Amino acid sequence: MIRSELVHIITLRNPHLYRQDVEKIVSTILDDIAEALANGDRVELRGFGAFSVRYRPSRSGRNPSNRTAVFVEDKWLPFFRAGKEIQKRLNPEEKT
Structure with a gap:
């Protein structure tokens, strides 16, 4: 699964959310995980x-x-x- 597929699945399961908002949420979560790892955190x-x-x-x-x-x-x-x-x-x- 790639990021766009994940966004699509979440959008389908949550029709009350706009696709742009779901893209921002997914990007924010993944960016925060990457930032924590870059800082040496678990x-x-x-x-x-x-x-x-x-x-x-x-x-x-x-x-x-x-x-x-x-x-x-x-x-x-x-x-x-x-x-x-x-x-x-x-x-x-x-x-x-």
Whole structure:
């Protein structure tokens, strides 16, 4: 799902809201999550999951096309951990 599809679905489920307002709401939420991550904060949405950042130290790697050694700089990467409710939806328990 892409952002425009999310806006469309929310607009259909909430006909009393204008599409422009839904676009602003979605953009604001996503911008605030990104800003919190940029500040090093953790964002937890109960029942959905948690966003955080992880540090990856510098290391040596290999170029897969020609196998030459390359240096990979250290970096911070976003990380998402799904909540229990999403995990249950993806892996429903089989009852026999």
